[in-house]
Amino acid sequence: MNNQVIVFDTTLRDGEQALASSLSVHEKLQIALSIEQLGVDVMEVGFPVSSPGDFESVQTIARTVKNSRVCALARAVEADIQACADSLKVADQFRIHTFISTSDIHVLQKLRREFSDVEQMAINAVKFARRFTDDVEFSCEDAGRTSIDNLCRMVESAINAGATTVNIPDTVGYTLPNEFSSIVEQLLNRVPNIDKAIISVHCHNDLGMAVANSMSAIEAGARQVECTINGIGERAGNCSLEEIAMILQTRQKMLGLHTNINHKEIAKTSKLVSELCNMPVQPNKAIVGSNAFSHSSGIHQDGMLKASNTYEIMTPESVGICKTKLNLTSRSGRHVIKHRMESLGYNDTDFDLDKLYQDFLALADKKGQVFDDDLEALIFNINQQSNS
Ligand code: KIV
Ligand code: ZN
Secondary structure, three states: OEEEEEEEEHHHHHEEEHHOOOOOOHHHHHHHHHHHOOOEEEEEEOOOHHOOHHHHHHHHHHHOOOOOEEEEEEEEEEHHHHHHHHHHHHOOHHHHHHHHOOOOHHHHHOOOOHHHHHHHHHHHHHHHHHOOOOEEEEEEEEEOOOOHHHHHHHHHHHHHOOOOEEEEOOOOOOOOHHHHHHHHHHHHOOOHHHHHHHHEEEEEEOOOOOOHHHHHHHHHHEEEEEEHHHHOOOOOOEHHHHHHHHHHHHHHHHHHEEOOOHHHHHHHHHHHHHHHHHHOOOOOOOOOOOOEEEOOHHHHHHHHOHHHHHOOOOHHHHHOOOEEEEEEEEOOOOOHHHHHHOOOOOOOHHOOHHHHHHHHHHHHHHHOOOOOOHHHOOOHHHHHHHHH
């Protein structure tokens, strides 16, 4: 089996649709260019039938981006697919992504149809999309809650109609990692033409398991992962690109898989998306949170000063963050204070470490984090007192 995992970014489609106010064409282009530099294989950038603004941004991005394949979304109806083709045709190569619900909950209550009607709509949509491109993705919306028999049937029909990627979304973030990997295993074992398409996964984070579910599907044989920068997306969001990319990178030897992601671009892209989307990143967010590479306890700081792999499984530089932060708090020990004073240009003889450490602890108890300026003020006071 191929050991490359295709990274499909949907920040500008599934991510953007969850924002309180939509992005301008210029802002979307800025994000698309940053995502291109990040090295994603496919970027889904909009739903062009939805509005003239969305059509224009898909077209602008398709015209400009050269190193990632640009994709747009369509329901399984001709007008949507036509809008995708019309907006994307300025690119040399592009992907059309069409979808329809497959779970009983959606088919009976939302679409109010029989499964066989929905299957026929999917077949027609994929065939229609193939008139414009040989790169057609088909998604079974709410696949996570679809019976495995119906899912296998739909996937087989979509591939026969010409889908080259079949996407299995956990649309409502409901499945458990072992259930999700079992869906992929069963597709691989039961769908006779499955080798003619790539299996993709698209997980939502309603129970905080989007990344875990995506990883277990990849380990079971999915070879495309759909994700967004900072995990932005509907409700609790989507699988986070930076997390999945760094899992595959950090555990590459064990997993034997790789992506085309330029990891050093991660921090920059995350910051841009957070700023333009007005979506702050939580401090303890894996990989890109402001605390992801900062250490507070004295034991950890002492370890870090001896060898960085004691408490870091990847370096901040590897994801484009300048350096590890050792926060000075009441949990810090003498070792880190001495080290910080040296990096501020002080020699051992310039200060009494025991006295400084006592004053530092008193200040840290009062104000929490102690900064370099505070340390220098403490030294100044100590020296003033000893001179008077
Ligand atoms: O979550 C979902 O099911 C989707 C599909 C359109 C792929 O976003
Ligand atoms: Zn989604």
